[in-house]
Amino acid sequence: MQIEYHQLTPPASEPLTLEETKAWLKVDHNVEDTLIQLLITTARERCEAITGLSLMIQQWVAYLPYWPMQPQEDWWDGVREGAFAWQIAQGIPLRHGPVRQIDDFTLFDGDGNGSPYPVEYYLLDKARDLLVLKSSAPTPKGERVINPIEITYTTGYGTVPGVIKAGLLKLIAHLYEHRGDEGNRIPKDVLGLWQPFVRVKV
Incomplete structure (x- = not known):
């Protein structure tokens, strides 16, 4: 299954002043302030693109x-006969973490009307950036033809870790000089400074 992730609200500030x-x-003048601010955003x-x-x-x-x-079973020895038994997945990955909170979990009907999925049926696993359904949760279902399920969350x-900021400063200096x-x-x-934080394949 392909989950699509889109940014709704960009950051209002940058990690470096x-x-x-x-x-x-x-730099001790103001002539290039606009350029330097652009380099901060670019870095x-x-x-974010490299680390996820x-x-x-x-x-x-x-x-x-x-x-x-x-599948209900975690492994298969290659000789089993018959069909696999299936169950609903308990966790959905929420990319571009760290995830701070889940803002909305909405199911859309065939007419495009949204209704919230009850908050008592799920929780946020912050350690793994997963939305996890509780064992008592019913299967989330929507009827809209395109993307009937939407999960909005804040990240x-x-x-910001100092190692990441150090990498940003080094990259900005490189971009400024070149x-x-x-x-x-x-x-x-x-890249070496950022590598321990990478959550996606480069």
Whole structure:
């Protein structure tokens, strides 16, 4: 099953201020403030694309065509006869974490009218960024032809880890020094700093 993830609300701030970035770059004038602010945003977006993280507070939505099923058995020895027994999947991955909270869990009928899935039937596993159904939960079902299930959630760090910020500063300095160059790649030392945080394949 293909789950689609879309950003609803972008971050309202950046992980680095203009002042601390200019201090890192050793820039003591205001002529290039607009450029440096752009580089801060660019570095944050590159980091998020590489790691799969949300560095700052933002809102995402997951669109599901249906609620997935999974085999009741965790393994198969290759000789079993007969059909597998299936059950509803207990967890749905919520990408672009860390996930702070689930804002809405909505099921849409055939006319496009949404109704909330009862909050008492699910919880957020923050350690794994999963929406988890409780054992007593009924199968979430919608009837809308396209994406009948929508899950809206808020992501982002309260405090961005220092290692990530160090990588951002290094990348900004690289982009600043090599602005205008074609094929400008992210330095290996920056990727090395971010590697422990990667949640998606580069």
